[in-house]
Amino acid sequence: MSERTAVRLRDTIEQEIATGELPPGTRLDETVLAERFGVSRTPIREALLELAASGLVEHRPRRGAVVAQASPGRLFEMFEVMAELEGMCGRLATRRISDWQRKALSDACKACAKAAAGGDTDAYYYQNERFHYAIYSACGNSFLTEEAQRLHRRLKPYRRLQLRVHNRMLTSLAEHEAIVEAILAGDAEAAETLLKAHIVVQGERFSDLVANLSKLEEVAEAR
Amino acid sequence: MSERTAVRLRDTIEQEIATGELPPGTRLDETVLAERFGVSRTPIREALLELAASGLVEHRPRRGAVVAQASPGRLFEMFEVMAELEGMCGRLATRRISDWQRKALSDACKACAKAAAGGDTDAYYYQNERFHYAIYSACGNSFLTEEAQRLHRRLKPYRRLQLRVHNRMLTSLAEHEAIVEAILAGDAEAAETLLKAHIVVQGERFSDLVANLSKLEEVAEAR
DNA sequence: ACAAGTGTTCTTGTATGCAAGAATATTGAC
DNA sequence: GTCAATATTCTTGCATACAAGAACACTTGT
Incomplete structure (x- = not known):
């Protein structure tokens, strides 16, 4: 696999959001995710930022990311x-x-x-x-x-x-x-x-x- | 200004793409941009990834980013x-x-x-x-x-x-x-x-x- | 007991360091 | 001189380190 780690992480997290494993409102702690996937925070951050850009997660400055929650x-x-x-x-x-x-x-x-x-x-x-x-x-x-x-x-x-x-x-x-x-x-x-x-x-x-x-x-x- | 640096950079680069200062096809070297804006590569990278997610720039793995060029x-x-x-x-x-x-x-x-x-x-x-x-x-x-x-x-x-x-x-x-x-x-x-x-x-x-x-x-x- | 202020801890945001792959230059063979 | 193989350089991708803001707990005064 020659794909970027961050891309794989993004897809994995997206999948988990889609299936409901990570339901809307779930906090996405960078450190926790990093440990869970056995990588540093950097690729996690990149994945979360891309997901935020696509609208699947909400990224509040200095307050972390959560799975987007639609009213x-x-x-x-x-x-x-x-x-x-x-x-x-x-x-x-x-x-x-x-x-x-x-x-x-x-x-x-x-x-x-x-x-x-x-x-x-x-x-x-x-x-x-x-x-x-x-x-x-x-x-x-x-x-x-x-x-x-x-x-x-x-x-x-x-x-x-x-x-x-x-x-x-x-x-x-x-x-x-x-x-x-x-x-x-x-x-x-x-x-x-x-x-x-x-x-x-x-x-x-x-x-x-x-x-x-x-x-x-x-x-x-x-x- | 309490805004994230990466966000400001993203907006600035987006603006320059919109105005034509950075026309489609322009290479976006992380190091060059970092020096130009007087920051490290990290926020530049984040800005470019977000722009890539929005479709304004194309991000080819291990080959850098270019301003998206529509046929x-x-x-x-x-x-x-x-x-x-x-x-x-x-x-x-x-x-x-x-x-x-x-x-x-x-x-x-x-x-x-x-x-x-x-x-x-x-x-x-x-x-x-x-x-x-x-x-x-x-x-x-x-x-x-x-x-x-x-x-x-x-x-x-x-x-x-x-x-x-x-x-x-x-x-x-x-x-x-x-x-x-x-x-x-x-x-x-x-x-x-x-x-x-x-x-x-x-x-x-x-x-x-x-x-x-x-x-x-x-x-x-x-x- | 409660509220406000303060200090601590925890998380994010940015900088720097290092490794691996891609682009480029160099050298050698024909 | 040209093409190909190899070595070098350069850029990206990830890890780590550090700084700053936010959350939280604790203390203190009323």
Whole structure:
């Protein structure tokens, strides 16, 4: 492995934030992390600064870093932007998708169906991510793909909660299938609208998310 | 000033990239910068890493940092996303703008008109920025505001070139006025469409930008 | 007992030192 | 003279050292 240590550390910490091992609000002590990973503070600091720049951690001057903690309002704002970007991806993908990307999209959707049929929430979570990345990739705008992925990663700590809600997996799957249909049929407007609706947390769904959010905070405080 | 040195350095370097003092492709030697600013390499490194995370500089492992250099295709992609975000800001702002924000928007537009009337390209450049920031701020979604500003800053090194094109300032102003009218009239759809069209570089305008881009690269190579 | 002020400790922020990889120059063969 | 292999130099990446600000505990006065 020729990769920079700091980069590996950044990815590791990011992963732990995404999976919830480091829930929002957790203090990230440089010294503690350095000992834990068996390195000096320098690469840890670099990793934390990069994570802060990407928005996953908050870096308060002279007061250390904590895993970023989004308020319900903030979360709503982030999902609102995510919806717009995903809608844009879908709209563009409809026009620009290549043949092998069509196949990748269908396959990802089928994999979601399989996971849903088996009632496997964790598998669905993973396949769902694959499905959305397939759309990001098909938009024909690599910068947009990167930005969508960036925001997706930033929302990951919260997204996992959504699927735990009762029956969410099945409605999510139905929406996926409608989206694929629209894209493959060449209906850009429908693809955009459906994707936006798929992301946007509104009404009850947003309440569910917020409810789970407070659970997450309890976990953070317990540490 | 109690601000971290690294943060001040980051802002300074970012500014110099935006103004073109450090054109795309310029090598950013840590030691050289450290001597220039009279600090050690540590805060310089942190500043460069943060700029790399924000996309303004490219950081190649063990090979140092350079000011990010966007190809014409990449630039088109970035502007395509910028157009979408600005359109979204306009659409939301139409519904959510407050009274004092209406005034701020009108004032910014009038300031643009004044600068254009005086033929002052530099003043227009500045007031144009103020105008767009007024729209970002009025969208009622602080996360979207931040993201729009972030992308705006990232495009700054290239944006300056656009206005130099003959007559661009006057057409730009006319577009601004139409946008303000749409927002104040409450026509969200028009605001979105007009803003998208205002940003998107298409046809001749994109060619003009690319032509100036190559000039920029000559400057970088001469160093 | 409580509040305010002060001193201690702990963490961050910056400087410096050192090692390893990349770029460059040098030397030798053809 | 050119190309290639090797040696040298230079830059980055990480470790360590030190300084300064923040958190915390303790003391002291009321």
